[in-house]
Amino acid sequence: MSPLQQFIEYSIVGIAAGGIYALIALGIILIFKSSRTFNFAMGEMMMLSAYFFYAAAVTFALGPFLGMIVALIGSIIVALVIERVAIRPMLGRPFIAVVMVTFGIGSIIRGIVGMIWGPNDLQIPAILSRSPIMLGEIFVPGKTARAFAIAVVIVVGLIAYLRYSRAGVALRAAAADAVTAYSMGIDVRRIISFTWILAAITGCISGVLMANVNTLTPHLGLVALNVLAVVILGGMNSLGGVLIAGFIIGWLEAITGLFLPTEFREITPYLLALIVLLVRPTGLFGTKEIERI
Amino acid sequence: MAAVLEVKDLEVVYQGVIQALTSLSLTVPEGAIVTLLGANGAGKTTTLKAISGFLPLEDGRVTRGSITIGGQDLLKLAPHQIVRRGIFQVREGRHVFSEMTVEENLIAATFAQRAARSRKEAFDEVYNYFPILSQRRGQAAGYLSGGEQQMLAIGRALVADPEMILLDEPSLGLAPLIVKEIFEIIARINREKGVSMLLVEQNAVIALKYASYGYVIESGRTVLEGTTEKLSADQDIQKFYLGVEAHEAA
Numbered sequence: 189m190s191p192l193q194q195f196i197e198y199s200i201v202g203i204a205a206g207g208i209y210a211l212i213a214l215g216i217i218l219i220f221k222s223s224r225t226f227n228f229a230m231g232e233m234m235m236l237s238a239y240f241f242y243a244a245a246v247t248f249a250l251g252p253f254l255g256m257i258v259a260l261i262g263s264i265i266v267a268l269v270i271e272r273v274a275i276r277p278m279l280g281r282p283f284i285a286v287v288m289v290t291f292g293i294g295s296i297i298r299g300i301v302g303m304i305w306g307p308n309d310l311q312i313p314a315i316l317s318r319s320p321i322m323l324g325e326i327f328v329p330g331k332t333a334r335a336f337a338i339a340v341v342i343v344v345g346l347i348a349y350l351r352y353s354r355a356g357v358a359l360r361a362a363a364a365d366a367v368t369a370y371s372m373g374i375d376v377r378r379i380i381s382f383t384w385i386l387a388a389i390t391g392c393i394s395g396v397l398m399a400n401v402n403t404l405t406p407h408l409g410l411v412a413l414n415v416l417a418v419v420i421l422g423g424m425n426s427l428g429g430v431l432i433a434g435f436i437i438g439w440l441e442a443i444t445g446l447f448l449p450t451e452f453r454e455i456t457p458y459l460l461a462l463i464v465l466l467v468r469p470t471g472l473f474g475t476k477e478i479e480r481i
Numbered sequence: 482m483a484a485v486l487e488v489k490d491l492e493v494v495y496q497g498v499i500q501a502l503t504s505l506s507l508t509v510p511e512g513a514i515v516t517l518l519g520a521n522g523a524g525k526t527t528t529l530k531a532i533s534g535f536l537p538l539e540d541g542r543v544t545r546g547s548i549t550i551g552g553q554d555l556l557k558l559a560p561h562q563i564v565r566r567g568i569f570q571v572r573e574g575r576h577v578f579s580e581m582t583v584e585e586n587l588i589a590a591t592f593a594q595r596a597a598r599s600r601k602e603a604f605d606e607v608y609n610y611f612p613i614l615s616q617r618r619g620q621a622a623g624y625l626s627g628g629e630q631q632m633l634a635i636g637r638a639l640v641a642d643p644e645m646i647l648l649d650e651p652s653l654g655l656a657p658l659i660v661k662e663i664f665e666i667i668a669r670i671n672r673e674k675g676v677s678m679l680l681v682e683q684n685a686v687i688a689l690k691y692a693s694y695g696y697v698i699e700s701g702r703t704v705l706e707g708t709t710e711k712l713s714a715d716q717d718i719q720k721f722y723l724g725v726e727a728h729e730a731a
Binding site: 280354357358359360364365366367368369370371372373374375376 | 572593594641
């Protein structure tokens with residue numbers, strides 16, 4: 189295989205992985221927009237969803253389709269419980285205090301999953317076809333390509349929904365100015381719950397996709413740390429930015445793997461995030477507020 | 482149904498220790514424009530926040546007194562429920578959603594909509610009162626002039642079709658001509674739609690001109706009330722409110 193071909197192949201696989209990053213990042217950004225809460229438990233929520241899927245589809249033999257529905261419902265319930273019990277009472281508290289709470293929740297989820305399902309890899313039923321997709325001479329692994337397609341469709345669909353729907357207007361209003369949103373009759377607390385539900389859905393789908401592409405372990409949630417770089421690169425308040433940022437980070441990881449020893453793969457996203465923070469703190473696509481007095 | 486707003490003997494405390502209102506009472510009859518006058522820090526905005534239920538959002542609490550509309554206790558309701566009950570507040574400083582378009586700002590207000598009318602009907606009414614907003618409907622609200630932003634803020638209230646609008650400093654930072662234009666429209670809305678208004682204004686001249694009844698508050702309590710004719714003739718009012726105004730204008 190020519191070096192150019194190899195480069196292109198790595199690039200495509202990397203960008204494909206970035207699609208899932210974008211899906212996870214979207215969940216983080218939605219919650220951040222509605223309540224200025226940075227949810228560090230996102231990765232663990234996603235991992236727990238994949239275990240829900242495993243339990244429903246394999247342990248209770250419901251099959252992949254019903255398994256996915258059960259996993260979605262379970263994920264939404266968990267997200268709503270977290271929001272209601274741990275996050276809502278923290279509203280108005282210092283940012284860092286809320287962040288620590290989400291960190292704690294992440295550890296608790298990891299612990300519980302470890303207790304129930306143990307530390308070993310589990311195989312979940314394949315919901316994605318293995319048959320590779322050939323783009324001319326370029327070989328794209330089947331699961332990766334299909335996971336990418338699903339993730340991008342959901343990200344684009346969600347962004348369009350929030351851009352053009354009344355619920356999207358309410359979310360943006362609550363994000364911009366909570367008191368004024370209340371004064372328009374918008375129940376801001378319900379909007380926050382709504383974003384946790386959306387995050388549960390994106391987390392669940394990305395978790396099951398990730399577990400399909402790789403395997404299911406309690407460490408599945410660690411991928412969310414890479415997503416941190418995506419969120420920083422895209423800008424905390426930019427929904428559209430996550431998609432591009434996801435692609436960039438995914439691509440960068442893959443390309444680093446091609447040219448440098450694998451250890452560097454772990455570092456490059458953070459290096460990029462660090463540079464972005466130094467040069468352009470709002471991220472590539474984050475906006476400063478336009479205001480006229 | 483009579484939608485009389487009654488505030489009785491209201492006491493408000495912020496952060497458990499800072500007393501903002503000590504004993505404030507006022508009544509807004511159906512269809513009237515009532516103004517609340519007072520110096521900075523007298524408690525005008527706090528009164529409006531208490532009525533709209535915003536206090537808990539700012540660590541404030543009503544510790545005594547009552548707020549009712551048509552006999553219904555407002556203190557038990559959350560802010561979004563109070564709006565849906567028909568009391569819409571146009572906040573001080575306009576607070577348009579600057580990154581959203583004019584039309585999206587109006588869409589946000591449909592969450593407060595009570596009347597069974599279509600979105601188009603509601604928006605047409607807004608554009609009828611404020612034609613300039615129709616021209617700007619696709620623009621980000623942050624790029625509107627101050628006067629246009631105030632119009633949008635009042636337009637959002639119209640979408641909700643409220644029984645009462647609480648107006649907090651609508652003239653703030655606007656040129657006199659724009660202020661006059663906006664107050665003419667406020668008066669028209671009051672006249673044509675029968676919406677009652679509770680108006681908080683620094684600009685006492687204009688407040689006394691458009692309102693029919695007024696209250697003067699000092700340090701969180703009502704100290705004087707009467708028809709605006711009577712208040713305009715009052716020597717203290719002339720000295721402290723209208724006099725200050727004339728001095729500032731000079």
